[in-house]
Amino acid sequence: MIQVSYQGEPGAFSEEAATSFFGTRARLKPREQFKDVFSFATAGSGRLGIVPIENSVHGSVHEIYDLLMEHNLFITGEITLRIHHHLMTFPGAKLNDIRFVYSHPQALGQCAAFLRKFGKVKTVAYYDTAGAAKMIREERRKDAAAIASTQAARTYKLKVVRRNIETNHHNYTRFIALSRRSAPPLKVGKTSLVFAAQNIPGALFKALAVFALRDINLLKIESRPLLGKPWEYLFYLDISGSVREEKVRAALNHLGEVSTFLRVFGSYPTGTTIQG
Amino acid sequence: MIQVSYQGEPGAFSEEAATSFFGTRARLKPREQFKDVFSFATAGSGRLGIVPIENSVHGSVHEIYDLLMEHNLFITGEITLRIHHHLMTFPGAKLNDIRFVYSHPQALGQCAAFLRKFGKVKTVAYYDTAGAAKMIREERRKDAAAIASTQAARTYKLKVVRRNIETNHHNYTRFIALSRRSAPPLKVGKTSLVFAAQNIPGALFKALAVFALRDINLLKIESRPLLGKPWEYLFYLDISGSVREEKVRAALNHLGEVSTFLRVFGSYPTGTTIQG
Numbered sequence: 001m002i003q004v005s006y007q008g009e010p011g012a013f014s015e016e017a018a019t020s021f022f023g024t025r026a027r028l029k030p031r032e033q034f035k036d037v038f039s040f041a042t043a044g045s046g047r048l049g050i051v052p053i054e055n056s057v058h059g060s061v062h063e064i065y066d067l068l069m070e071h072n073l074f075i076t077g078e079i080t081l082r083i084h085h086h087l088m089t090f091p092g093a094k095l096n097d098i099r100f101v102y103s104h105p106q107a108l109g110q111c112a113a114f115l116r117k118f119g120k121v122k123t124v125a126y127y128d129t130a131g132a133a134k135m136i137r138e139e140r141r142k143d144a145a146a147i148a149s150t151q152a153a154r155t156y157k158l159k160v161v162r163r164n165i166e167t168n169h170h171n172y173t174r175f176i177a178l179s180r181r182s183a184p185p186l187k188v189g190k191t192s193l194v195f196a197a198q199n200i201p202g203a204l205f206k207a208l209a210v211f212a213l214r215d216i217n218l219l220k221i222e223s224r225p226l227l228g229k230p231w232e233y234l235f236y237l238d239i240s241g242s243v244r245e246e247k248v249r250a251a252l253n254h255l256g257e258v259s260t261f262l263r264v265f266g267s268y269p270t271g272t273t274i275q276g
Numbered sequence: 277m278i279q280v281s282y283q284g285e286p287g288a289f290s291e292e293a294a295t296s297f298f299g300t301r302a303r304l305k306p307r308e309q310f311k312d313v314f315s316f317a318t319a320g321s322g323r324l325g326i327v328p329i330e331n332s333v334h335g336s337v338h339e340i341y342d343l344l345m346e347h348n349l350f351i352t353g354e355i356t357l358r359i360h361h362h363l364m365t366f367p368g369a370k371l372n373d374i375r376f377v378y379s380h381p382q383a384l385g386q387c388a389a390f391l392r393k394f395g396k397v398k399t400v401a402y403y404d405t406a407g408a409a410k411m412i413r414e415e416r417r418k419d420a421a422a423i424a425s426t427q428a429a430r431t432y433k434l435k436v437v438r439r440n441i442e443t444n445h446h447n448y449t450r451f452i453a454l455s456r457r458s459a460p461p462l463k464v465g466k467t468s469l470v471f472a473a474q475n476i477p478g479a480l481f482k483a484l485a486v487f488a489l490r491d492i493n494l495l496k497i498e499s500r501p502l503l504g505k506p507w508e509y510l511f512y513l514d515i516s517g518s519v520r521e522e523k524v525r526a527a528l529n530h531l532g533e534v535s536t537f538l539r540v541f542g543s544y545p546t547g548t549t550i551q552g
Contacts, residue, residue, distance in 0.1 A: 032385075033388070056501075057338055057339050057342075058337065058338055059334075059336040059337055059338040059498075060335040060498075062331070062332065062333055062335040066333075105403050109308075109309050125404065125407070126403060127380070127381050127401030127402060128381070128401065131401070201488060201491040201492060202488040202491070204494055204497070205481070205484050205485065208481050208484065209481065211477070212477060212478040212481035215477040215478070216477060218480055218499070221480070221498070222336075222497070222498045222499065223497045223498065225332075235497075
């Protein structure tokens with residue numbers, strides 16, 4: 001039996017990612033903070049983690065990159081969740097009686113156009129979408145609805161009364177799986193890494209040459225100033241290909257020569273996108 | 277009299293950035309959503325906006341880049357705010373009577389080590405740090421404290437009882453100023469731009485050559501998949517130098533030749549960092 005830790009309440013999007021990625025064989029372990037997920041995955045074999053690394057609206061989660069640097073874990077896979085928001089009520093509540101809508105401010109914002117047309121309701125900001133659904137269940141509120149995920153509706157046995165009410169339908173979150181052991185070797189897929197380069201003109205250009213010269217495609221690049229070292233930068237890269245390929249290994253050796261720091265987080269299969 | 281719009285409650289970090297950047301001559305206009313700030317700045321002369329673009333813990337705010345693309349506004353300046361968290365109470369409340377601490381879950385997480393040592397208090401997640409301070413004031417709570425900014429303590433007349441209680445002291449947010457008119461021309465500073473390149477090996481490498489060949493430094497780079505066009509990417513770049521410089525103009529013309537899309541958001545002076 002494997003155990004998988006995620007951050008958030010039961011019913012959170014991270015739980016959905018964990019179930020979709022690991023299947024029902026996994027025993028799920030909700031944790032309060034991201035760092036608790038990393039500690040959990042570090043503590044023993046058969047213990048894994050899943051965390052969000054990037055959202056199409058809100059960007060990369062730098063905190064996760066920091067935690068990757070602080071722990072000796074591998075990225076062993078990825079899964080992308082399409083984020084949908086639904087309006088849900090306590091079973092038996094009448095739509096006409098709904099006076100309040102609870103959710104996280106970001107979700108309320110993403111559903112603002114729907115809410116304006118929906119009628120005279122007061123929106124109430126809540127710390128978490130799943131937490132709002134939980135409150136409606138626990139307090140048996142028939143005058144209020146929550147905006148949250150399908151998973152939250154299932155977890156807290158609420159009735160979805162309006163589906164996909166978000167304005168921007170291009171809302172995706174990419175999650176990564178974490179383990180003390182690297183993924184089984186594959187000849188395809190992608191590789192995630194971080195390296196440091198001095199902030200001199202052309203330093204990044206030289207570093208990227210190691211991939212361009214070998215026709216290795218960049219899938220993601222992001223720079224980040226190194227705290228306390230104002231003239232050095234970290235670069236997070238995803239490249240196509242696996243460390244099982246000769247040309248990828250050669251490129252990484254070459255990168256080691258032209259950078260001041262290099263760490264490879266792992267090679268893993270390119271993930272799929274599922275509907276949240 | 278200029279008017280400056282920001283997102284959030286009075287007492288929010290964005291308000292502090294607005295005051296620090298524009299000074300007390302500005303009349304402040306709080307708005308609920310980021311897009312309301314962009315609409316405000318677009319609507320007339322003498323109307324400006326200020327929004328967060330990047331946080332050292334949570335990464336870039338992609339939503340702001342999307343809004344930049346949808347509006348015809350220039351970036352005219354930047355300011356970086358060092359984020360500090362403080363514990364604050366209703367005046368006259370006794371520390372021994374504090375049973376609850378309210379704040380945004382991210383702030384509670386960043387102060388977890390302090391809270392463990394502080395004693396037997398229950399943490400309560402709130403949608404917003406300034407909102408938690410506002411609630412303590414409005415409900416005159418003497419059994420609860422909030423974790424929020426100096427600005428929030430001033431706004432809601434609370435007493436700061438413990439300063440800088442965050443564990444990670446490297447928490448910075450960079451804000452950008454928005455205007456319908458570009459900044460007065462300068463011969464120094466930085467330039468922000470976005471361009472699109474095909475996802476073929478070496479495409480980004482070629483694009484960056486236009487800067488490397490002219491000894492122009494990259495200050496920030498971030499890739500983002502173009503939604504609906506799975507093989508094209510957007511790249512957000514900050515480069516050193518102003519469009520008033522001949523070599524910067526030449527590089528941008530060159531970039532126009534090797535990219536499928538290019539937009540320059542503006543050249544502006546490099547900003548300072550202030551203590552929040």
